Amino acid sequence: MPAPVEDPALPQSLRIPATGTESELLHLGLREDGTLDVPPEPPGSPASWYTGSPAPGQHGPAVLLGHVNATGGGPGVFADLRSLKPGDLIEVGRDDGTTAVFTVDRGEQYGKDNFPTLEVYGNTDGAELRLITCDGYDPATGEFDDNYVVYAKERSAGG
16 A cells, blocks of 8 residues: 655745845745736735745745835845855745755846746756746836746755
């Protein structure tokens, strides 16, 4: 008889020591039109975990979303993603009291018109994390033309 599948520990909070970022995590899915639901925009708004992705620490890329700036100006929860460097830590607190720890691999800027969906959301060899925010602000339109994605891999138990 196979062992029962246990529910994954769900993400509750995010901490990025290198930038001083701390946030509770909302759990958001897809909108009716099939696009990602995004966190609210007012100052102090939290980041969110995309519920269609693995929970942080599970096999595959867990996806966290946050704004680069807040409504009316000022920094959003992911304002400092561009300053992250390879080796920086990202900690995700989970509802079972454990913390999944990830190490930044790299950051990439992509145009929204040619976003590499498979590279960002596709399956991975192990537990990984993607932090996604808007980038490429165009003052002429008042819109962000790009996304910035931080890629991170789960830190091994030994280091």
